[in-house]
Amino acid sequence: MTIYHFVGIKGTGMSALAHILHDMKLKVQGSDLEKRFFTQIGLEQKGIKILPFAKENIQPDVDMTVIAGNAFADTHEEIEAAHELGIPVIRYHKFLGQFMEKFTSVAVTGAHGKTSTTGLLAHVIQGAKPTSYLIGDGSGKGEEDSEYFAFEACEYRRHFLAYHPDYCIMTNIDFDHPDYFQNVDDVFNAFQEMALQVKKGIIACGDDEYLQKIQAKVPVIYYGFGEENDFQARSIEKSTAGTKFDVFVRNNYYATFKIVGYGDHNILNALAVIAICHYEGVSEEIIQDRLLTFEGVKRRFSEKKRENQVLIDDYAHHPTEIRATIEAAKQKYPDRDIVAVFQPHTYTRTQTFLQEFADTLNLADHVYLCDIFGSARENHGKLTIQDLKEKVNNSHVIDETNVEALKAHENGVIIFMGAGDIQKYQEAYEALL
Structure with missing residues (x-):
């Protein structure tokens, strides 16, 4: 029996894929x-073997296929060892592209909202048909008799061009990953190329000016708040318990839905899922029930109560995402102070969006900043966290040794935001409490 050996198994996409193959009774290690890393908890619970990197992990007398994470170059000792021994090596996105051919595949892509929308889609569609899924928070599940495969498709370095899905949800187009993309037009071109690879239909946010320009060989169904959308949310009622809205399909009332999420972005995510389910003939009763039982995905508005405070862990690492997260917190907790604890992720992103980061962080009542989490591939230049501090009103810089400053916000909602290792600051604060 072939052993699938994952080089970089703790990566979010890689660990999710390892879960899927393991669930399908294949032999997996990495x-x-x-x-x-938080992703290894689930792997350990399933008894999936995790080894330290070593070329000896690649064994000449074993039937093995190596799945290589995109973070690791061809010069990595294990990848080199596999090549020398004639053992097949396949990159993560290439393997995924071949794997999905067995199912009705739904790719979820966009600059923001991919993970939450993939998680919601997988949860809802499972209520109708057996579904396998791969989510960018490290979650994955394989069903041996799956009809559907819902997966997150990342635009970074155009990795999603390895995929030819049946359907594609496109949540938005925005300039991010400035270490790779030149500008928003470069991002648009990548999405346009992806659109031409979709086989059955595209579900796109019609409120996004760039997605309105997408050309495709298949139908493009638009969702959003604007009247020109095929699927439109109307009569929106926001409360501290969630959000309720009516959905109109091409100006005809379809049904009323409730979600336990907050903020406009969560309405849009739900609309995308409602649209694809409607297109695939899933009943409105199943959609309504499943929307109400969705518990969210890891590191997306993940809440804990500690004493009188609410602590939220969130992956927001782009100005658009920070705005959405703060607005969601204000909807759920209108009578509390919103305290942002933000760790910028990569020097290139911090430099590119310095003013936009400041503008969105200023929406919070109080702001604490952590040192920039840089990438080994970057040239740091002279940029430091002080450059951002100077632009954010009454902000303070903290590290793991002085997190007790957060205790001052007795009734506060403290949001730890970032894509680096921001969790260590939250863990240090929780240990203090």
Whole structure:
């Protein structure tokens, strides 16, 4: 029996894929850095072997296929060892592209909202048909008799061009990953190329000016708040318990839905899922029930109560996402102070969006900043966290040793935001409490 060996198994996409193959009764193992990552908890619970990186992990007398994470170059010792021994090596996105051919596949892509929308789609469509899924928070599930495969498709370095899905949900187009994309037009071109690879239909946010320009060989169904959308949300009622709205399909009333999410972005995510389910003939009763039982995905508005405070862990690392997260917190907790604890992710992104970061962080009542989480591939230049601090009103810089400053906000909602290792600041604060 073939052993699938994952080089970089703790990566979010890689760990999710490892879960899927394991669930489908295939033999899975992997290697990674010995540093602890949140993704390994689920792998350990399933008994999936995780080894430290070593060329000895690649064994000449074993039937093995190596799945290589995109973060690792061809010069990595295990990848080199596999090539020398004639063992097949396939990149993560290439493997995924071949794997999905067995199912009705739904790719979820966009600059923001991919993970939450993939999680919601997988949860809802499972209520109708057996579904396998791969979510960018490290979650994955394989069903041996799956009809559907819902997966997150990342635009970074145009990796999603390895995929030819049946359907594609496109949530938005925005300038991000400035270490790779030149500008928003470069991002648009990548999405346009992806659109031409979709086989059955595209579900796109019609409120997004760039997505309105997408050309495709298949139908493009638009969703959003504007009247020109095929699927439109109307009569929106926001409360501290969630959000309720009516959905009109081409100006005809379809049904009323409730979600336990907050903020406009969660209405749009739900609309995308409602549109694809409607297109695939899933009943409105199943959609309504499943929307109400969705518990969210990891690191997206993940809440804990500690004493009188609410602590929220969120992956927001782009100005658009920070705005959405703060607005959601204000909807759920209108009578509390919103405290942002933000760790910028990569020097290139911080430099590119310095003013936009400041503008969105200023929407919070109080702001604490953590040192920039840089990438090994970057040239740091002279940029420091002080450059952002100067632009954010009454902000403070903290590290793991002085998180007790957050205790001052007795009734506050403290949002730890970032894509680096922001969790260590939250863990340090929780240990203090």
